[in-house]
Amino acid sequence: xxMSVDWNLHKVHSVTVVFLRLGLVLALxxxxxxxxxxxxxxxxxxxxxxxxxxxxxxxxxxDERYWVSVPGADAPQQVAVWWLPHAxxxxxxxxxxxxxxxxxxxxxxxxxxxxxxxxxxxxxDYRGWGESSVITPSEQSISTDALVAWTELKKRxxxxxxxxxxxxxxxxxxxxxxxxxxxxxxxxxxxxxxxxFTSFSDIAASAGWWASLVSLFxxxxxxxxxxxxxxxxxxxxxxxxRDHTVPVNLGERLFAAANPPKQWLAIENARHSDxxxxxxxxxxxxxxxxxxRYLSGQ
Numbered sequence: 446x447x448m449s450v451d452w453n454l455h456k457v458h459s460v461t462v463v464f465l466r467l468g469l470v471l472a473l474x475x476x477x478x479x480x481x482x483x484x485x486x487x488x489x490x491x492x493x494x495x496x497x498x499x500x501x502x503x504x505x506x507x508d509e510r511y512w513v514s515v516p517g518a519d520a521p522q523q524v525a526v527w528w529l530p531h532a533x534x535x536x537x538x539x540x541x542x543x544x545x546x547x548x549x550x551x552x553x554x555x556x557x558x559x560x561x562x563x564x565x566x567x568x569x570d571y572r573g574w575g576e577s578s579v580i581t582p583s584e585q586s587i588s589t590d591a592l593v594a595w596t597e598l599k600k601r602x603x604x605x606x607x608x609x610x611x612x613x614x615x616x617x618x619x620x621x622x623x624x625x626x627x628x629x630x631x632x633x634x635x636x637x638x639x640x641x642f643t644s645f646s647d648i649a650a651s652a653g654w655w656a657s658l659v660s661l662f663x664x665x666x667x668x669x670x671x672x673x674x675x676x677x678x679x680x681x682x683x684x685x686x687r688d689h690t691v692p693v694n695l696g697e698r699l700f701a702a703a704n705p706p707k708q709w710l711a712i713e714n715a716r717h718s719d720x721x722x723x724x725x726x727x728x729x730x731x732x733x734x735x736x737x738r739y740l741s742g743q
Contacts, residue, residue: 493573538602544614617641618667629678685715
């Protein structure tokens with residue numbers, strides 16, 4: 446019996462030593478400013494998809510694809526911007542900020558769903574994605590690119606009350622960062638967050654102990670929970686009840702921290718990126734209703 450106890454204690458001690466050593470290595474790498482680790486970490490988080498799909502058939506007649514220079518970059522860099530106007534010239538205008546991995550080409554279905562709900566859409570591919578300059582993205586570069594796109598949106602929509610910021614998944618963090626820099630109603634009229642989260646660290650915690658350990662040394666935060674209380678604008682938040690990428694409870698926590706007026710919709714049987722497909726009628730009606738109520742521009 447004593448031998449069994451000693452052996453179990455030895456195993457526990459061995460495992461503890463392994464984790465302590467792993468933590469020490471990660472800490473040393475993080476504090477040493479290891480450029481390789483930093484780049485690898487950001488590639489792993491954001492998984493940017495560059496290029497144009499071979500089967501891309503083009504946008505509709507009247508839509509535009511163009512590029513905008515990014516100020517302050519070490520070398521000339523640019524972001525790709527899409528302008529998809531609504532048939533009605535009085536439609537509110539939405540800034541579309543996408544999440545990780547998929548670029549605008551892969552998000553075209555969702556963008557069209559927003560246009561069908563009554564919005565003109567100005568969408569941006571952050572640097573690292575699509576036809577934008579190829580870099581390893583960061584929270585800072587994504588936030589900068591969102592601000593560049595916002596400048597473009599203001600040219601398209603002079604009425605501040607008809608401007609709305611939209612972010613999906615990681616794009617919700619970029620949307621909240623942008624919203625926290627602006628003032629409503631002087632700059633914009635509303636905020637729409639889909640599949641949103643509280644912070645990157647909370648997503649890591651929901652993924653298990655290994656992700657939580659690695660996140661301790663992660664410099665990418667998108668700490669939305671500590672920004673949303675400072676945002677004073679009508680907010681619509683949508684989430685899928687079966688979202689396993691960003692658990693719905695993280696969206697609920699973010700919503701609870703938001704200021705009124707605010708609206709929450711959990712779509713049954715929807716996952717992370719298919720809310721517009723799981724219940725198209727409810728999705729369209731909710732977005733259209735939010736626009737009618739808060740984005741009249743009056």
